Amino acid sequence: MTKPLRLGIAGLGTVGVGVIKIIQTKLPLLEARTGRKILISAISAKSKTKDRGLDLSSYQWEGDPISLATRGDIDVFIELIGGHEGVAKEAVGIAISKGKDVVTANKALLAHHGHELALKAEKNGTALRFEAAVAGGIPVIKSLTEGLTGNTINKVMGVMNGTCNYILTRMESGGLSYEEVFSEADKLGYLEADPNLDIGGIDAAHKLSILSSLAFGTEINFAEVELDGIDKITIDDIKQAADMGFRIKLLGVSQITDSGLEQRMSPCLVPSDSPLGQLEGGTNMIVIEGDQAGQIMLCGAGAGERPTASAVVSDVVDLARGIRLPTFGQPAKILQKVSSSKSQTPAPYYLRLLIHDEPGALAKITKILSLYNVSIDRMRQYGHEDENAPVLIVTHEIKHENLMRAIKELPNTEVLVSQPVAIRIETV
Amino acid sequence: MTKPLRLGIAGLGTVGVGVIKIIQTKLPLLEARTGRKILISAISAKSKTKDRGLDLSSYQWEGDPISLATRGDIDVFIELIGGHEGVAKEAVGIAISKGKDVVTANKALLAHHGHELALKAEKNGTALRFEAAVAGGIPVIKSLTEGLTGNTINKVMGVMNGTCNYILTRMESGGLSYEEVFSEADKLGYLEADPNLDIGGIDAAHKLSILSSLAFGTEINFAEVELDGIDKITIDDIKQAADMGFRIKLLGVSQITDSGLEQRMSPCLVPSDSPLGQLEGGTNMIVIEGDQAGQIMLCGAGAGERPTASAVVSDVVDLARGIRLPTFGQPAKILQKVSSSKSQTPAPYYLRLLIHDEPGALAKITKILSLYNVSIDRMRQYGHEDENAPVLIVTHEIKHENLMRAIKELPNTEVLVSQPVAIRIETV
Numbered sequence: 001m002t003k004p005l006r007l008g009i010a011g012l013g014t015v016g017v018g019v020i021k022i023i024q025t026k027l028p029l030l031e032a033r034t035g036r037k038i039l040i041s042a043i044s045a046k047s048k049t050k051d052r053g054l055d056l057s058s059y060q061w062e063g064d065p066i067s068l069a070t071r072g073d074i075d076v077f078i079e080l081i082g083g084h085e086g087v088a089k090e091a092v093g094i095a096i097s098k099g100k101d102v103v104t105a106n107k108a109l110l111a112h113h114g115h116e117l118a119l120k121a122e123k124n125g126t127a128l129r130f131e132a133a134v135a136g137g138i139p140v141i142k143s144l145t146e147g148l149t150g151n152t153i154n155k156v157m158g159v160m161n162g163t164c165n166y167i168l169t170r171m172e173s174g175g176l177s178y179e180e181v182f183s184e185a186d187k188l189g190y191l192e193a194d195p196n197l198d199i200g201g202i203d204a205a206h207k208l209s210i211l212s213s214l215a216f217g218t219e220i221n222f223a224e225v226e227l228d229g230i231d232k233i234t235i236d237d238i239k240q241a242a243d244m245g246f247r248i249k250l251l252g253v254s255q256i257t258d259s260g261l262e263q264r265m266s267p268c269l270v271p272s273d274s275p276l277g278q279l280e281g282g283t284n285m286i287v288i289e290g291d292q293a294g295q296i297m298l299c300g301a302g303a304g305e306r307p308t309a310s311a312v313v314s315d316v317v318d319l320a321r322g323i324r325l326p327t328f329g330q331p332a333k334i335l336q337k338v339s340s341s342k343s344q345t346p347a348p349y350y351l352r353l354l355i356h357d358e359p360g361a362l363a364k365i366t367k368i369l370s371l372y373n374v375s376i377d378r379m380r381q382y383g384h385e386d387e388n389a390p391v392l393i394v395t396h397e398i399k400h401e402n403l404m405r406a407i408k409e410l411p412n413t414e415v416l417v418s419q420p421v422a423i424r425i426e427t428v
Numbered sequence: 429m430t431k432p433l434r435l436g437i438a439g440l441g442t443v444g445v446g447v448i449k450i451i452q453t454k455l456p457l458l459e460a461r462t463g464r465k466i467l468i469s470a471i472s473a474k475s476k477t478k479d480r481g482l483d484l485s486s487y488q489w490e491g492d493p494i495s496l497a498t499r500g501d502i503d504v505f506i507e508l509i510g511g512h513e514g515v516a517k518e519a520v521g522i523a524i525s526k527g528k529d530v531v532t533a534n535k536a537l538l539a540h541h542g543h544e545l546a547l548k549a550e551k552n553g554t555a556l557r558f559e560a561a562v563a564g565g566i567p568v569i570k571s572l573t574e575g576l577t578g579n580t581i582n583k584v585m586g587v588m589n590g591t592c593n594y595i596l597t598r599m600e601s602g603g604l605s606y607e608e609v610f611s612e613a614d615k616l617g618y619l620e621a622d623p624n625l626d627i628g629g630i631d632a633a634h635k636l637s638i639l640s641s642l643a644f645g646t647e648i649n650f651a652e653v654e655l656d657g658i659d660k661i662t663i664d665d666i667k668q669a670a671d672m673g674f675r676i677k678l679l680g681v682s683q684i685t686d687s688g689l690e691q692r693m694s695p696c697l698v699p700s701d702s703p704l705g706q707l708e709g710g711t712n713m714i715v716i717e718g719d720q721a722g723q724i725m726l727c728g729a730g731a732g733e734r735p736t737a738s739a740v741v742s743d744v745v746d747l748a749r750g751i752r753l754p755t756f757g758q759p760a761k762i763l764q765k766v767s768s769s770k771s772q773t774p775a776p777y778y779l780r781l782l783i784h785d786e787p788g789a790l791a792k793i794t795k796i797l798s799l800y801n802v803s804i805d806r807m808r809q810y811g812h813e814d815e816n817a818p819v820l821i822v823t824h825e826i827k828h829e830n831l832m833r834a835i836k837e838l839p840n841t842e843v844l845v846s847q848p849v850a851i852r853i854e855t856v
Contacts, residue, residue, distance in 0.1 A: 018720075022578045022720060026578065026580070030577070030578070032645065032758045032759075033577050033758055035754075035759070136721070137576070137718070137720065137721030137724065138721070138724055139567075139570070139571045139574070139576065139724075142567070142570060142571070142574060142575045143570070143571070143575075146567070146570060146574075146742065146745070147559070147567025147570045147571075147742055148565070148567065148738065148742065149461050149741065149742050149745040149746075150450045150454065150737065150738045150740075150741030150742055151738055152454070152457065217457075217460065273701075273706075275706070275727070278703075290565070290738065292446075292565065292738035292741075293564070293565030293728060293729065293734070293735050293739075294728060294729040294732075295728060295729075296565065296567075296726070296728040297725070297726070297727040297728065298724070298725070298726055298727075299724070299725040299726075299727070300721060300722060300723060300724040300725065301721065301723075306719075306720040306721070306722070307722055309578065309720060310576065310578045310579055310718065310720035310721040311578075311721075312578075313577065313578030313720075314574065314575050314576065314577050317574070317577040318577075321753060323574075323749075323751050325749060329461060330461055331460075331463070
């Protein structure tokens with residue numbers, strides 16, 4: 001273990017710069033922790049001349065990440081390019097086939113091609129690591145694959161997209177509309193080039209699908225995550241949920257039920273005074289339920305240069321220490337293919353209705369709900385806006401399919417002013 | 429890696445039984461995660477005949493843990509006896525000298541002899557693991573030694589004794605005195621044979637000294653933890669702190685300052701609506717501040733059969749996977765010996781005074797405080813009890829030594845009815 005560990009870093013955006021800064025400034029600490037030298041052999045990025053505020057002159061430069069991935073003088077290929085197709089995928093595949101270990105922060109790549117890459121890594125005897133792909137600097141991958149190995153995991157849930165959480169908490173604190181906060185976030189540079197990755201819940205669903213695989217020993221299955229973004233959430237939803245003691249979060253929930261693997265990424269109501277309800281801004285929280293350890297909550301910054309670089313470096317340190325585990329915690333070929341199940345687990349729901357203010361209107365609504373076993377826990381009717389009366393309902397635990405049938409039937413009452421809003425309630 | 433990993437388990441109390449249950453019921457899962465068989469070769473406990481609700485007939489029995497530690501058919505010696513002297517210490521030492529890896533849940537042993545054992549383990553090329561020693565099933569040891577290796581850690585703090593947290597939250601919820609809750613906890617079997625280990629803060633201080641070593645790369649130094657238990661906390665303190673927006677927790681704080689290593693385990697006030705303030709019952713929370721990852725919070729059950737066994741098994745799985753790291757994350761011989769520093773870091777404090785209700789009394793108090801630079805943030809004077817007036821003060825950030833000087837001077841005002849209570853305030 002006395003040979004230095006030689007890195008090749010592809011992609012010098014925020015995270016790449018953060019990784020290089022840690023390696024440049026903390027060599028003695030890293031050497032104390034690993035017992036060997038860690039050095040950067042070569043780097044690659046789109047622009048060689050861009051000023052990144054770093055001295056890169058001692059590293060070999062490669063214009064093309066593919067060439068970097070095949071260099072003889074690197075042991076670990078660090079992929080910080082991003083995107084689930086194109087050069088990132090190709091370079092990772094080539095690095096593996098050349099026997100390099102790979103560290104990546106690329107959740108999209110793993111969500112789409114994780115299984116195929118894991119098979120390839122195991123065939124080639126290399127390690128594929130991705131602590132930075134989920135929840136920034138929070139060591140959640142390590143907790144699932146190493147810290148809780150004596151557990152059968154029942155459920156993984158959490159808030160794993162900081163941008164959505166920022167938008168929702170900012171709407172609430174500022175009393176602003178979704179559109180206003182969206183344009184504010186855009187100006188602040190918080191949004192991805194394709195904002196739908198964040199606000200559509202896709203980025204968070206990538207992460208959830210990775211956590212599911214680690215938690216349940218199943219093949220990664222991003223395609224079947226039930227997905228709903230935050231763009232339909234109104235300031236009224238936020239205000240009126242708050243009135244009932246809830247906050248709205250883009251929440252991922254993954255669990256194994258008798259019918260298969262249930263993976264949902266959608267806006268949910270959580271109690272305002274719960275740990276999830278109190279999350280502000282870009283903070284992420286992952287909740288893991290094991291049959292032995294019970295409920296473990298991990299919380300911290302989910303993104304940003306330093307937290308994400310911290311996670312990348314922890315993977316590098318593990319490799320320098322000679323730790324080499326199967327990609328998803330078990331050999332890829334024994335991961336189970338399980339069927340997906342759509343929201344089978346009953347839950348309470350929050351319903352927001354706007355109804356005509358006329359005698360018997362509410363009775364018509366409650367009759368339909370009762371017909372489909374949508375039983376009411378709490379209901380609140382507000383002072384009238386013109387001719388219309390807003391009604392908020394919190395149900396007992398009900399089946400999603402029953403709720404959907406009731407909602408389909410409700411327009412037949414002819415008392416609805418607009419389409420009902422239904423949001424699942426999750427408690428920790 | 430095809431040979432089975434053979435375990436010897438010494439101590440069949442709650443945790444030992446929990447470990448055996450996991451190994452008996454989860455062999456396929458453990459094998460999938462490690463790629464090899466894990467089997468129990470031999471066990472040892474005080475009583476061979478006691479019914480533990482388990483079939484132990486396939487394991488060899490040793491009456492003496494020392495004999496167990498030296499058996500040729502075990503690779504890992506699991507020490508679940510407890511106590512920092514006597515047979516636990518002796519057996520661990522012998523196991524190491526015989527080249528066995530050791531897994532222990534014994535925080536007292538590590539706090540007192542961790543450095544010497546780490547040196548011995550490294551000399552003998554064996555691993556000494558102790559995830560179960562701190563915060564039950566929460567993977568906090570792994571997070572510090574592996575998950576945050578790219579970080580310089582600035583501070584570690586947290587609630588790490590469930591019994592104390594139970595007593596304090598139960599006093600508050602039931603409006604009960606310390607003595608009442610203590611005897612209730614005793615009847616429920618929550619207390620150790622020597623209750624002072626818990627309520628005196630010693631058990632929690634053991635854990636804090638372990639975390640300090642991992643976080644800062646320093647030699648373990650339990651002897652110099654500033655230690656204060658919860659037995660002097662009154663229901664009045666709890667009620668009046670609540671009135672000012674705080675709850676009282678037995679909180680450990682460890683940080684490196686310019687003057688050295690500051691380690692405190694003492695009752696502190698934390699904001700009621702903060703994550704630490706909301707902890708109930710036996711839940712533990714550890715907060716780690718890294719220069720890269722920022723603030724990471726880990727929360728979960730801090731004790732009990734299953735959570736603690738979960739941590740022991742995660743260590744066993746790591747060993748089965750061939751992961752072998754230095755005991756405290758760095759070679760023991762390079763851990764730094766740093767001097768201890770007594771509460772140098774300024775903090776706000778909460779002061780509770782009972783003063784004679786006479787003209788100018790409060791002015792005499794505030795004059796002394798001002799003289800010693802104890803500046804007041806908020807003050808509240810209550811309706812009078814007989815001739816006496818309770819006064820609550822929240823200070824700005826002040827130095828502990830200034831506060832102590834002021835408190836020493838206060839009796840000279842001749843307006844104090846009783847000794848002032850001063851409790852540090854920590855915010856996360």
